[in-house]
Amino acid sequence: MLFSFMLTQCSEKKSQDSQNSCEGIMCTQQFVSFSVTLSDSNGNSVPLDDYKVIDQRSGEDLTQSEKAASFFEYEPGGPYPLYGDVFQDEHQNSERKLVFQGFNGGQEIISHTYTVAADCCHVRLVDGELNLSL
Template sequence: MFAKITLAFLSFFLMTCSDKAEPEPEPINCSTAICTLNFVTITVSVEDATGDAVSLDNFEVIDTATGENLAESTTAEEYHNDQGIYPIISDAYRKKYQNKTATLLFNGFIGDEKVVSEEFEIGADCCHVSLIAGNRTIVLD
């Protein structure tokens, strides 16, 4: 009797299993989102082994999927390069990455030599960009 009941339950569970993929979630409607007026910029700091800021001569932030340089119009002198702080992404790109994730590659140069290459995973919701994965402090050897 116990074997028949166990077999019946096992059969039921096997029949309810499905190979169908989960449907993709519906896109979020941002028309009713209430957002703060803060403008978010995600930055990275570059420092040496002693903790001193590293001033880069140039940097780029490449969207690995498209090859686009998001920092093309920003130079190291315009930003806080004397403090070793550089932008990865800001809310200016929120709509482009809204409800998606992307991998960005931060490359930093001193002269013509690439001294930094670090990947970041970013995303954006209805209001702001966010850092999903990546090291916000890069220490050069």
């Protein structure tokens, strides 16, 4: 009985360590990212003069890093890069809240909060709508 208890405890410990360590994990070579699109009530694209992506907890502005990692230049009509694998190593095995802020004429016209996560290989969207309507 004691032996099976110890075996279970060791197994649970190993499982927890494996979840926190990415050693030996095989990942795909795809680059995961997701972007925000804005539209009006008629479905027309809403252009922004500027946008920001802020880590809600730390206050860190992630916008420039995400823009630099994108495979395309963002256009004023969108889509607007939100989060991608450029952050996977830094944010590995964590979940965080990001705030997307869109600006026109120097005024914030939209703000939306997203929950994102990163594992050993890629990032993923946990919560939040990527297609926003004004």
